[in-house]
Amino acid sequence: MNAVRDDDPSSGTAWRYAIMNFGLTIPAQASSFLLLYYVDGQKLSPAWAATIMTCFAVYNAIDNPVIGFLSDRTRSRLGRRIPYVRYGTLPTLLGFALMFNAPFSGVDQPWALVAYFAATWWLWETAGTAVGTGYLALLPEMFRSYAQRTGVAWRMNVVQVVGLLIGLALPPVLAARLGWGATAATFAVISGIALFSGLGALRERPGSQQVQALPLLEALRATFGNRSFLTVVLAQTMRFVTTGTLAAGMGFYVKYTLGHPGGAVTTLLLATAFVVAGASLWPWRVLVAGRAGARTTLMLAFAVTGLSVSLLAVMRTLAGVWPVTALFGVGLGGMILMGDVILADVIDEDEVRTGQRREGMYYGLSGLITTLSGALVSLAFGWVAHRYGYDPTLAVQPASVAEGFRVFMTVPPIAGAVLALALLSLYPLHGERLAAVRRILAARAAA
Numbered sequence: 001m002n003a004v005r006d007d008d009p010s011s012g013t014a015w016r017y018a019i020m021n022f023g024l025t026i027p028a029q030a031s032s033f034l035l036l037y038y039v040d041g042q043k044l045s046p047a048w049a050a051t052i053m054t055c056f057a058v059y060n061a062i063d064n065p066v067i068g069f070l071s072d073r074t075r076s077r078l079g080r081r082i083p084y085v086r087y088g089t090l091p092t093l094l095g096f097a098l099m100f101n102a103p104f105s106g107v108d109q110p111w112a113l114v115a116y117f118a119a120t121w122w123l124w125e126t127a128g129t130a131v132g133t134g135y136l137a138l139l140p141e142m143f144r145s146y147a148q149r150t151g152v153a154w155r156m157n158v159v160q161v162v163g164l165l166i167g168l169a170l171p172p173v174l175a176a177r178l179g180w181g182a183t184a185a186t187f188a189v190i191s192g193i194a195l196f197s198g199l200g201a202l203r204e205r206p207g208s209q210q211v212q213a214l215p216l217l218e219a220l221r222a223t224f225g226n227r228s229f230l231t232v233v234l235a236q237t238m239r240f241v242t243t244g245t246l247a248a249g250m251g252f253y254v255k256y257t258l259g260h261p262g263g264a265v266t267t268l269l270l271a272t273a274f275v276v277a278g279a280s281l282w283p284w285r286v287l288v289a290g291r292a293g294a295r296t297t298l299m300l301a302f303a304v305t306g307l308s309v310s311l312l313a314v315m316r317t318l319a320g321v322w323p324v325t326a327l328f329g330v331g332l333g334g335m336i337l338m339g340d341v342i343l344a345d346v347i348d349e350d351e352v353r354t355g356q357r358r359e360g361m362y363y364g365l366s367g368l369i370t371t372l373s374g375a376l377v378s379l380a381f382g383w384v385a386h387r388y389g390y391d392p393t394l395a396v397q398p399a400s401v402a403e404g405f406r407v408f409m410t411v412p413p414i415a416g417a418v419l420a421l422a423l424l425s426l427y428p429l430h431g432e433r434l435a436a437v438r439r440i441l442a443a444r445a446a447a
Contacts (some may be wrong), residue, residue: 037100060367081135101185102117137359158278171273232342238302241376245413
């Protein structure tokens with residue numbers, strides 16, 4: 001039996017940490033309505049809106065590793081991570097609320113609206129990245145054992161699923177009644193309660209600031225030279241390719257392939273996947289992860305996901321898609337449960353190699369690389385739309401479009417699942433190698 005350390009986190013601490021993820025999830029999901037708000041509501045030119053979003057997508061990819069690197073090098077009386085969470089939360093929520101409260105119109109003051117959108121987005125994105133990076137970087141530090149990490153991971157993702165449903169389903173409904181400004185302010189308050197309620201539970205490891213941080217180039221070499229990290233982060237990118245394809249393509253698949261009006265049906269299908277994913281987190285943790293370990297659990301989850309989307313290739317009715325979507329949710333539950341857990345193992349191995357805890361750099365670079373998934377999904381969508389003749393200006397689409405969106409909903413996610421399985425088969429940090437890392441760190445902690 002493992003001895004219980006005095007600083008081992010309690011179940012209450014795990015829940016308080018997890019609930020903070022609820023506060024991060026709602027604004028992130030609700031931000032998907034920014035284009036609707038600015039283009040349709042504030043009459044911003046679609047070209048300008050697309051330009052701003054593209055520029056900030058690039059900025060988002062860059063600021064993740066930069067803030068992560070700065071976090072690793074931070075030295076303060078509050079620690080390395082906690083200052084980013086504590087002092088970044090209010091600016092994050094303020095920026096989010098302000099984005100949906102633009103005082104300008106694209107008709108009368110287009111340049112003022114462009115500047116306002118860019119400035120508030122920059123505030124929200126920069127502060128939000130600081131909070132998110134600091135928050136995630138604390139997971140491997142606060143929760144040191146595999147059991148603790150899987151325990152907090154299922155809690156985090158249960159509340160994340162609730163946040164996903166709120167952030168994606170409620171904004172249009174509330175905005176119709178309250179307006180976008182009041183809706184965003186309400187979400188900011190709810191998110192703030194969740195985030196600030198967990199601040200007191202955050203802890204950093206004693207002595208984590210005593211080791212001198214690596215210089216930037218040396219830190220990048222150590223990270224990109226880590227085979228465990230590269231295989232995991234590329235596999236995780238395939239996870240976002242799979243989920244991104246489902247989210248982007250479900251409406252087209254339902255409308256054009258199945259011949260059923262979209263709207264509420266599409267929303268309910270996506271909600272089914274997320275709800276089942278949340279419900280499957282505990283079984284994944286108890287029945288699979290505890291016995292199989294992080295790598296094998298993640299491989300099983302990708303296999304289930306690949307199987308489920310392959311069934312979409314033969315489905316001809318909406319009734320058949322419901323159980324397939326639920327099966328996809330089961331696979332998704334395993335993937336989201338193990339994502340942060342397996343990366344924490346990678347960070348532990350890095351500590352053995354470098355003598356440092358570099359969660360900030362690893363989570364930052366992981367965020368940079370996984371953003372490539374959006375570009376891959378967009379490229380696949382563009383190719384399918386062109387190849388199969390989809391034209392949004394046509395009142396009636398050619399018959400080939402039905403097959404095109406069947407291809408889009410199956411080929412990219414199946415390819416992603418297969419590639420993820422191949423990458424994870426090359427992942428070296430399992431079995432005796434992982435056990436050796438844990439023994440070394442346990443000996444250091446006991447010394």
